[in-house]
Amino acid sequence: MSADLDVAVVGAGIAGLAVAGALAAAGRSVHVFEAGDHVGGRMASVRRDGYVVDTGAEMLGTGGYPATWRLLRELGLTTDDVPVIGRDIAVWRRGRARAHLGELRGSGLSLFGRAAMLAALGGRRLDTDAPETTPGHLLADVGTRELHDYLVQPLAGGFFGWDTRLACAGPMLAHLRAVGAPSTYRTYRDGMDTPARRLAAGLGVSTGVPVRAVTTTRTGARLVTDAATLTARQIVLAVPAPVAAALHPAAPEYVHACEFRPMVKVGYLLDRPLGPPTDSFALAVPAVEDTRVAGLSFEHRKHPGRVPPGRGLVSVVATRPADWLDADDREVAAALLAGAERYVPGMTAATLGSVVSRFRHGLPMPTPTALALRSDFTARPPSTVDYVGDWYTARPCAEGAVRSAELVADRVLDRRTAPVGSPT
Numbered sequence: 001m002s003a004d005l006d007v008a009v010v011g012a013g014i015a016g017l018a019v020a021g022a023l024a025a026a027g028r029s030v031h032v033f034e035a036g037d038h039v040g041g042r043m044a045s046v047r048r049d050g051y052v053v054d055t056g057a058e059m060l061g062t063g064g065y066p067a068t069w070r071l072l073r074e075l076g077l078t079t080d081d082v083p084v085i086g087r088d089i090a091v092w093r094r095g096r097a098r099a100h101l102g103e104l105r106g107s108g109l110s111l112f113g114r115a116a117m118l119a120a121l122g123g124r125r126l127d128t129d130a131p132e133t134t135p136g137h138l139l140a141d142v143g144t145r146e147l148h149d150y151l152v153q154p155l156a157g158g159f160f161g162w163d164t165r166l167a168c169a170g171p172m173l174a175h176l177r178a179v180g181a182p183s184t185y186r187t188y189r190d191g192m193d194t195p196a197r198r199l200a201a202g203l204g205v206s207t208g209v210p211v212r213a214v215t216t217t218r219t220g221a222r223l224v225t226d227a228a229t230l231t232a233r234q235i236v237l238a239v240p241a242p243v244a245a246a247l248h249p250a251a252p253e254y255v256h257a258c259e260f261r262p263m264v265k266v267g268y269l270l271d272r273p274l275g276p277p278t279d280s281f282a283l284a285v286p287a288v289e290d291t292r293v294a295g296l297s298f299e300h301r302k303h304p305g306r307v308p309p310g311r312g313l314v315s316v317v318a319t320r321p322a323d324w325l326d327a328d329d330r331e332v333a334a335a336l337l338a339g340a341e342r343y344v345p346g347m348t349a350a351t352l353g354s355v356v357s358r359f360r361h362g363l364p365m366p367t368p369t370a371l372a373l374r375s376d377f378t379a380r381p382p383s384t385v386d387y388v389g390d391w392y393t394a395r396p397c398a399e400g401a402v403r404s405a406e407l408v409a410d411r412v413l414d415r416r417t418a419p420v421g422s423p424t
Contacts (some may be wrong), residue, residue: 003220005031007412010211010223010247013041014398015388016281017240018071019412024203026413028234032203035210038193039200041045041358042362043398045191046267046355050308053113053267057159057315058398059085059185064128065176065404069196075198079310082186087180091154092289092343097276100181101151126419128178129403131394132371134170141171154339155282158295158317161261161362162398168366181275182282182343187302189226214248214321214385221384234384235413240361243392248385253375257370258391263362264321266336267355270312273300274344283343289317292339294319314347316340321362321422329356400405 008322009020012034020030038044044052060082068128072082139156139256140148143416148164156162156172173240178184188194213224214235223234237244237251241258245251276283277300282297299306299313309315316336324332333354341348371394379390390396 003061003233004230004325005029007234007236008033008221008223008232009236009238009318010214011389012036012039012196012200012205013401014043014196014199015390015392015401015405016041017203017205018402019236019238019388019409020203021074021199022405022409023412025073026409027157028412029303030203032200032205032210032224033209034205035205037171037208039207040193040196042359043192045193046357047191049269050357051267051269051311051313052191052299052306053223053313053355053357054315055265055318056263057265058080058192058421059187059302060398061179062179062184062186064175067406069243070232070406071402072195075195077195077198077348077357079186081189081194081289083189083303084184084186085281085337087183087281087301089276089282089284090276091150091284093150093285096282096341097278097280098126099278099280101154106387114374115318128171128174128395128399129393131168131174131366132374134168134279136160137169139164139169139172139370141165141271142173148222148343149286149288153288154160154286154295157287157319160365161259161263161321162365166259166365166367168368168371170371170397171366175395175397185281189305191306194349210363211247213413216250216384234386236388236408236412238388239362240389241364241387242347242361244387245381245387251385252373252380253376254370254373255359255387257367257373257409259365259367260361260391261363261365262321262325262358262360264318264324264356264358265315266318267313267315267357268301268333268340268347268351269307269336269353269355270347270350272310272313272350273312274310274314274347275301285319285343290339290342293317293336293343296340296343307382312350314344321358325358325360327421330393331356332356340418347354363394363396364394365388370394380399380405382414386411 006029390400
């Protein structure tokens with residue numbers, strides 16, 4: 001009996017859509033199933049009253065994002081669609097915002113702190129495709145206490161949601177060195193869902209169709225939805241690792257070992273543009289300074305087209321997102337707004353409305369246990385059920401997701417030249 005589908009992709013985030021697009025371009029028949037009512041996953045955007053609110057915090061590096069740039073070119077997008085922000089990230093220290101976080105100038109780091117930053121980013125093997133090859137020390141052990149409290153933790157905790165006592169240093173250090181200075185970052189002119197929407201337009205995508213289980217058969221695989229049970233020659237699970245492991249308990253050990261951290265963010269629609277005295281587009285708030293607010297992003301400074309003329313848009317990330325996952329939206333918005341007032345005086349009075357985004361599985365956090373299993377996972381032979389996502393590369397950003405799509409498309413098409421991370 002023939003299968004109902006050739007390739008079924010579960011999940012219409014950027015990883016699922018990118019792998020589906022690559023397989024379709026190679027001649028495979030692909031259909032994408034998405035549980036939510038929109039495409040983009042954690043790279044979605046909400047449009048309200050002329051404001052464009054990104055649900056995630058994705059930016060795009062001028063450097064360090066080769067797979068993403070390959071995809072954008074294939075989609076007909078240019079640098080005009082992804083303009084340079086041209087501003088830096090600030091960090092809160094001793095009662096004020098200090099510019100140039102992660103750069104050798106400013107940010108309030110002492111001379112010793114800057115030397116420790118150089119030492120952390122240089123002189124070691126840092127491979128974004130094979131993070132398990134980097135020495136396995138934890139982020140909490142990188143450099144001096146000052147470097148941890150005012151650079152490592154604000155970036156890892158505020159932007160990735162990681163616990164530096166549990167997360168391996170290699171993936172983050174490799175990412176930072178590959179991407180370079182925050183002043184070179186770019187943003188999507190029309191919202192972070194731009195590539196997802198373009199990809200979906202050329203694919204068969206069913207939204208609002210949650211997949212409940214995936215199993216293998218003698219000739220392929222089977223997926224169960226609320227409406228039907230379908231067979232496929234190949235299934236690619238493009239969902240967070242804990243979700244993939246629940247859908248397919250026979251998944252490899254690495255899939256079961258990958259940990260995710262929750263994320264909660266609120267976008268505040270303002271009647272005027274507000275921000276710190278620095279010209280920065282974001283403000284990282286160290287955990288030693290605040291236990292409620294992890295960071296703020298001034299979206300109107302990223303690109304003026306994100307807001308109506310004369311308005312502002314500020315996103316606030318929670319330090320302890322697990323506390324807010326099941327709370328009422330109004331309670332979450334009120335609590336984070338009260339916390340943000342410390343950094344942006346007048347923000348409460350300027351707020352016209354808010355958009356709450358929450359992800360139970362926000363971003364992958366690379367632990368020693370997971371990274372120890374990754375080589376075997378990536379070196380295994382092609383299989384009927386495969387996996388794709390930022391966790392595949394242990395790199396919590398769109399580049400990690402898109403790069404995994406390239407690697408997994410080659411696996412499915414059986415055209416790999418060597419396992420990822422192996423000698424060539």
